[in-house]
Amino acid sequence: MAKILIVDDDSYIIDVVKVALEIQGYEIIDAFDGDEALAKTIHEFPDLILLDLLMPKMDGWEVYEQLKGETKTAHIPIIIISALSEETSMPEGMEVEDYIAKPFEMNDLLNRVKKVLRKYERG
Numbered sequence: 420m421a422k423i424l425i426v427d428d429d430s431y432i433i434d435v436v437k438v439a440l441e442i443q444g445y446e447i448i449d450a451f452d453g454d455e456a457l458a459k460t461i462h463e464f465p466d467l468i469l470l471d472l473l474m475p476k477m478d479g480w481e482v483y484e485q486l487k488g489e490t491k492t493a494h495i496p497i498i499i500i501s502a503l504s505e506e507t508s509m510p511e512g513m514e515v516e517d518y519i520a521k522p523f524e525m526n527d528l529l530n531r532v533k534k535v536l537r538k539y540e541r542g
Contacts, residue, residue, distance in 0.1 A: 420444040420445050420446060421445055421446070421466040421467060421536050422445070422446040422447075422448065422463060422464075422465045422466050422467075423440055423445050423446070423447055423448070423465055423466065423467045423468070423469060423532070424447075424448045424449070424450060424456065424459055424460060424463065424465040424467070424468045424469070425437060425440075425447060425448070425449045425450070425469045426449075426450045426451075426452075426453070426455075426456040426468060426469065426470045426471055426474070426479070426482065427449075427451070427469075427471040427474070427500070428451050428452060428471065428473075428474045428475055429471070430451070432471075432500075432521075433449045433451070435525070436469065436500075436525075436528065437449060439525050439528070439529060440529070440532065443529060443532075443533075445532075448463050448465060451474075452474050452475050452476045452477060453474055453476055453477025453478060453479070453481055453482040454476050454477055456468070456470070456477075456482050457477075457482060457485055457486070460486060460492055460495065461491070461492070464491075464492075464495070465495060466495070466496075466536060466539065467495070467496050467497075467498065467516075467532065467535060467536055467539075468486070468495055468496070468497045468498070469497075469498050469500050469532075470482060470483065470497050470498070470499055470500065470515075471499075471500055471501055472499060472501040472503055473501065473502065473503065479499065479501070480513070483497060483513060483515070496515075496516040496535050496536075496538075496539055497515045497516060498515060498516050498517045498518070498519060498531060498532070498535060499515050499517070499518045499519065500519045500521060500523065500528070501518070501519075501520065501521060502520070502521040503520075516535045516538075517531050517534075517535060519531060
């Protein structure tokens with residue numbers, strides 16, 4: 420089953436999403452800030468990253484830029500999960516697989532995760 424990295428500074432969000440995804444059979448890795456997210460991505464090479472934008476140390480935009488700027492991690496799909504609206508938060512040129520606004524419905528998140536992973540299984 421796919422390995423998913425959840426990146427959020429809110430431990431409650433991580434815990435709730437982690438349990439829901441583990442029930443679906445996914446292997447879950449978590450990170451509470453951008454620095455930890457980069458380190459775990461390089462070490463674990465997840466199949467998908469769920470990325471919050473507003474975090475301490477290094478925000479989601481910086482994490483995105485660093486991941487997409489590295490050959491080894493540029494291919495990893497990213498779904499943004501943020502309290503910010505998509506229209507105001509997405510910088511020009513930032514392309515992600517999906518954007519989920521907080522608060523969100525868990526079934527919606529699960530369906531979007533499945534959709535993105537299916538897309539990348541087929542190549």
